[in-house]
Amino acid sequence: MNYEEKILKFWKENNIFEKSIKKDRPYFSFYDGPPFATGKPHYGHILTTTIKDTVLRYKTMKGFQVPRRVGWDCHGLPIENLIEKELNIKNKKEIEELGVDKFNEHCRNSVFTCVEDFEKTLERVGRWADYSNAYSTMDKEYTESVWWVLKQLWDKDLVKRDYRVSPYCPRCSTTLSNFEVNLGYKEVKNKSIYVKLKLKNREEFVLVWTTTPWTLPQNVAVAVNKDEDYVCVRLENEKYILAKKRLEILEGDYEIIKEFKGEKLLGLEYSPVFNYIENDFKIVHGDFVGTEDGTGLVHIATMYGEDDYKIGKKYNLPFVHTVDESGNFLDFVEDFKGRYVFEANKDIVHNLKERNLLFKEELIEHTYPFCWRCDAPLMYYAKESYYLMVTKIKEQLIQNNKGIHWVPSHIKEGRFGKWLLGARDWDFARNRFWGAPIPIWRCEECEKMVCVGSIKELEELKTEGDLGDLHKPYIDNVYLRCECGGRMKRTEEVFDCWFESGAMPYASCHYPFENKEIFEKTFPADFIAEGLDQTRGWFYTLHVLATGLTGNKPAFKNVIVNGLVLDKTGRKLSKKLKNYPEVSDIFEKYGADALRYFLLSSTNMGEDYRFSEERVKEVWRKIILSFKNCFVFYNIYKKNGKEVKSKNILDKWILSRLALLNKETIEYLDDYELTRAIRLFDDFMDDFSNWYIRRSRRRFQKPESDLELEEAETTLKFVLKEITKIMAPFIPFITEEIYQELKNDGEVISVHLCDFPELDEELIDVLLMDEMKEAREIVNMALSERMEKGVKVRQPLSFLKIKKEISRELIDIIKDEINVKEVLIDESIDEEILLNFELTDKLKEEGIAREIIRNIQQMRKNLGYSKKDRILVKCKGGNLSKKAKDFILEEVLADGYIDDDLENKKELKIYNIPYLIGIRKII
Ligand SMILES: [Zn+2]
Ligand SMILES: [Zn+2]
Structure with a gap:
């Protein structure tokens, strides 16, 4: 058995984790972002886990009580998509045919199959957490707290039902929030077309441009910018109108007939390309119409664009859907009825071509949003939904962000701060099945709405239905009575699962129905850590809900944000490409410590990682193995002599280096700068193993006196033991293994139950450290001169001259190391050092x-x-x-x-x- 597995067993058998949570100590509060329990954990999860575990182990050793409750995100599209694939279901209708109860039962049962994989891997990484007491977002208590959260926001008038155009996945038949859309942009090539629209009773055509031909059947107006310059041109015997700045789109010789402001075009009527909608088709003004692309004239489809929708409201244009919720044309769109819009695009183009309404087509490359879960192209789609009025609390969101300590710091005003500046109202309702139901009931007669904030309240209000299971379809059989006498029916939607995870600080402890005291002790969190994508996901929803509820508090005080883990050439890790080694192989070959050390040290926090097995191997060799070898050396030569205070300069120096390491590690860890902290150890290990132990060999192997050996032994043992404590949070296995060998009878049984070493500033001797550094530099220069001349170190030389004064004891060390009879100080030499290569017969x-x-x-x-x-x-x-x-x-x-x-x-x-x-x- 691998030694790390032995350590895991030792922790388990001796309940070391449980013992580390000391009830009499102050709370350090940590929120574990609930991962979606789908698929297997990958290097990204391991990275985040390592960050969390390191900080929490450190805080434990610093004297805090750090409970670590794990949570699982069980609801939402990720699980639904998984089940759809399993059952070979293609759309929402098929789910309804199967039965929502059966579908949800499948979802519920699948959740915990993945949880097991997660637990196993995270435990192997060394992550200490309370898996037995995990919360899950599908628990009834959790849902009740989510209801409570919504009710608070509802009472503050921060929730609104409204009709808006939102990003929409036709495959999942649901709207997506803006931060979800941001998860799925891709670079694609699409056809864009220029369409000719004939002005009524005139001979000119206006040209409009679109990349979504499927929206043309819903065209109800054309927008121009009244302040821009437009021109009328003659091209091959036809007259066209377009913006002056867009003349470049014309091919062939053209002649400008007229030039005028957009204002002149307002109110003109045109013949529509399709006749499905009853309307006067007119040219209107739109502020948003620019001249960077297209023609300077924009086709307006009120149901399928945000700007279009606003224009529609302003000019009282028709709001009629031509496409159903699955993305198929409705029956009255006769030419294309039943067709999926993205497939119908080419037929529409063909149709225009046949009627000579297509001016030109071209291929363009642009970024287009795709569904982050199912990969279908998104559309913008007008829909009635529930909105959290984030724009109303925007100032407070920005204010509360000021109190958060971000690592890396640039995220605060950068990625997160900018996201807050552009915050939009949040569509938190999903037309799906597996999620916490939105607790809003509407009167079928007078449309009055009620938001219910607890199970008890619902029990009192309901006239029929059962509250045994709060999920769909059961909750939809619960009806209330309206004041007007009408029947109130629940709105059909479920919560966006990001709302549920954002409600985690309250819902995970069933606040305020239970655990008020625990909640007050744990809110806001002292610390959280997740990947960069969460700046628009969980970090954001935590922040929005906390600000909405409290007004002036953020949900967390300190946050570490890590970048993506990519392969060594910078590509995303992908199962298809097989461009990364199996996690279990890395554990097998190098151990979790090496992987943890690599992940924490190799990349500046927040930047993307390049994962390479060779680098993990190097870390294993240079750090983990070196550390182990230092201990092995001690173990071979130790005589268990008496402890003494050493006067030896090497001992004083390494104790000073250790004290400095201790001091700086504390400073960085208190600042949550893990990467800076662990990199201190790179240098320390070099000093310790390649200098201190090397130069101390003789004292162990051929000591001149008992005292000399005792001095060396006492110091080496002390340094080794202190390192196990300082490094325990980062590399918990090797430190535990060595601690077990070094601990004296009566000391605590695990390094992780030790206090973090207290700082002894008196041991820090800056002058000595500077001088030793100089001595090492002199040695390095002399050795490389020997190498150049091809003179082995074994051949003694007569003298080395150095320019600067250096203490006598260090001169002895230099003499030994580079094998010269004398070291002379000579300020008159030109170089830093001068090594005499002349050999006497004696030498x-x-x-x-x-x-x-x-x-x-x-x-x-x-x-x-x-x-x-x-x-x-x-x-x-x-x-x-x-x-x-x-x-x-x-x-x-x-x-x-x-x-x-x-x-x-x-x-x-x-x-x-x-x-x-x-x-x-x-x-
Ligand atoms: Zn989708
Ligand atoms: Zn009513």
């Missing part, structure tokens, strides 16, 4: 001796000799002094020289002189 001999030693050590190792095994050495060739020969014996643990022919031997050349060396074990 050369020492170099040769060291080369021989290395070769003999290698032979010992290859033969599997232990440190206790003594040997005899053969060494022929050269002309080594007695001193050098004795030095060799001492270093390789040999008792003397022999001249026999040995089995274990090797020939080598040093400075072009051949040597024959060999060893034999003394038995």
